[in-house]
Amino acid sequence: MDESLIDALRVAVTANPEQVSLRLHLARLLHKAGDRERADEAVAVVAAVLAVDPRNTDARQLLAMLLAPSDVEVPTPMSGPASAPIDASETSVPGPMQPERDEFDWHAAEFDLSPVSTRDDRFDIERPATRLADVGGMREVKQRIEAAFLAPLRNPELRALYGKSLRGGLLLYGPPGCGKTFLAKALAGELDAGFLSIGIADVLDKWVGASERNLRAAFDAARAAAPCVLFIDELDAIGQRRSQTRGSGLRGVVNELLQEMDGIGAENEGVFVLAATNQPWDVDPALRRPGRLDRTLLVLPPDLEAREAILRDRIAARPAEAIDTRRLANATEGFSGADLAHVVESAAEIALLDSVRTGTARPISVRDLDTAVRAITPSTGPWLESARTVLEFGEDDGTHADLKRYLAQRKRSRR
Numbered sequence: 150m151d152e153s154l155i156d157a158l159r160v161a162v163t164a165n166p167e168q169v170s171l172r173l174h175l176a177r178l179l180h181k182a183g184d185r186e187r188a189d190e191a192v193a194v195v196a197a198v199l200a201v202d203p204r205n206t207d208a209r210q211l212l213a214m215l216l217a218p219s220d221v222e223v224p225t226p227m228s229g230p231a232s233a234p235i236d237a238s239e240t241s242v243p244g245p246m247q248p249e250r251d252e253f254d255w256h257a258a259e260f261d262l263s264p265v266s267t268r269d270d271r272f273d274i275e276r277p278a279t280r281l282a283d284v285g286g287m288r289e290v291k292q293r294i295e296a297a298f299l300a301p302l303r304n305p306e307l308r309a310l311y312g313k314s315l316r317g318g319l320l321l322y323g324p325p326g327c328g329k330t331f332l333a334k335a336l337a338g339e340l341d342a343g344f345l346s347i348g349i350a351d352v353l354d355k356w357v358g359a360s361e362r363n364l365r366a367a368f369d370a371a372r373a374a375a376p377c378v379l380f381i382d383e384l385d386a387i388g389q390r391r392s393q394t395r396g397s398g399l400r401g402v403v404n405e406l407l408q409e410m411d412g413i414g415a416e417n418e419g420v421f422v423l424a425a426t427n428q429p430w431d432v433d434p435a436l437r438r439p440g441r442l443d444r445t446l447l448v449l450p451p452d453l454e455a456r457e458a459i460l461r462d463r464i465a466a467r468p469a470e471a472i473d474t475r476r477l478a479n480a481t482e483g484f485s486g487a488d489l490a491h492v493v494e495s496a497a498e499i500a501l502l503d504s505v506r507t508g509t510a511r512p513i514s515v516r517d518l519d520t521a522v523r524a525i526t527p528s529t530g531p532w533l534e535s536a537r538t539v540l541e542f543g544e545d546d547g548t549h550a551d552l553k554r555y556l557a558q559r560k561r562s563r564r
């Protein structure tokens with residue numbers, strides 16, 4: 150086996166993490182090398198592809214083969230039967246974008262072996278396979294996403310109506326753990342776009358000007374990967390009210406963010422800015438002006454259907470008895486998605502400890518789940534209470550009308 154080719158491919162994969170075909174080719178070569186260590190590496194390489202793109206058929210097939218008994222031949226592009234000569238006129242017909250295939254002469258290829266800059270490797274662009282249809286329940290939120298974001302993108306007349314503000318983005322806000330990140334990813338999946346998520350830790354740097362540069366680099370990475378959703382998590386930190394930023398070095402970051410969002414000309418074409426926060430009242434108001442994050446969406450605690458979907462997904466990933474997820478969903482009002490995940494994990498822990506104690510493995514039972522539900526306090530209550538205080542005593546520019554309405558309704562129903 151050509152060790153230098155494997156080495157070259159390892160370097161190439163590090164330099165081009167998004168190139169799936171490179172990774173798969175490396176995995177095939179590693180497998181062909183035949184020894185245990187490299188076989189394991191091959192599995193890890195394919196697993197990394199599947200972690201980003203779980204539906205990638207080539208990767209799934211390859212993984213199945215890698216995990217099959219060792220006498221199964223792994224077809225590679227080079228060892229496959231010679232294909233018929235390709236008619237040049239046929240290949241030049243412009244058609245829908247074809248997924249990348251291994252039609253490359255890997256032995257003749259040269260790779261750039263210069264040291265890889267690690268600076269921008271931080272910006273890992275995902276390709277989410279989740280769609281809005283995978284989001285359980287939350288019908289109202291999905292409808293609003295469709296109306297405020299997707300419809301204008303698809304419809305030229307609406308686009309004209311929205312004008313400049315179509316370039317703007319969407320701010321998701323609400324209690325923690327209720328699906329903001331999940332929805333943003335599903336939206337990227339719906340648009341068939343890449344997904345680049347940044348938080349304050351990716352941006353903040355103690356050196357003067359470095360935070361601004363980091364933020365610019367993130368926007369540049371998103372532009373280079375367009376169509377791409379740039380997801381700014383914890384916007385209350387990155388885009389904090391400038392009146393509160395004195396001395397923290399964050400003022401420049403907010404200014405940079407404003408500049409990047411405004412872009413020049415068609416610069417931001419194909420970049421969709423989504424942001425999320427649990428503290429929308431701490432976000433600088435300038436970020437909400439037209440053409441910036443000019444649409445807001447309240448993401449509330451999961452409704453009955455969403456809770457059932459979350460519980461079903463989580464339980465399905467573990468050995469469990471037949472569980473009435475509808476009943477469990479009914480018993481978990483006010484639980485966030487993260488709380489529900491915690492419920493299932495705690496139930497699994499109970500079953501595991503019990504199995505260890507008795508020496509016989511047993512699946513998660515209805516009782517384990519009920520015990521876990523009783524032990525866990527839903528986390529959304531305190532957030533909703535503090536939101537009420539902020540809205541009652543803070544200044545109100547009408548941006549949180551949805552939340553006000555929800556709080557009033559909740560108060561009535563609890564009387």
Ligand SMILES: Nc1ncnc2c1ncn2[C@@H]1O[C@H](COP(=O)(O)OP(=O)(O)OP(=O)(O)O)[C@@H](O)[C@H]1O
Nearest residue numbers: 284285325326327328329330331455458459486487
């Ligand atoms: N409607 C839903 N359908 C399926 N899964 C969901 C749904 N809503 C939330 N989840 C799951 O709940 C968990 C928490 O969601 P997520 O991380 O998106 O919340 P968040 O609002 O971004 O939280 P934070 O404010 O802490 O960042 C995730 O595991 C997500 O997959």
Ligand SMILES: [Mg+2]
Nearest residue numbers: 329330382425
């Ligand atoms: Mg999140």
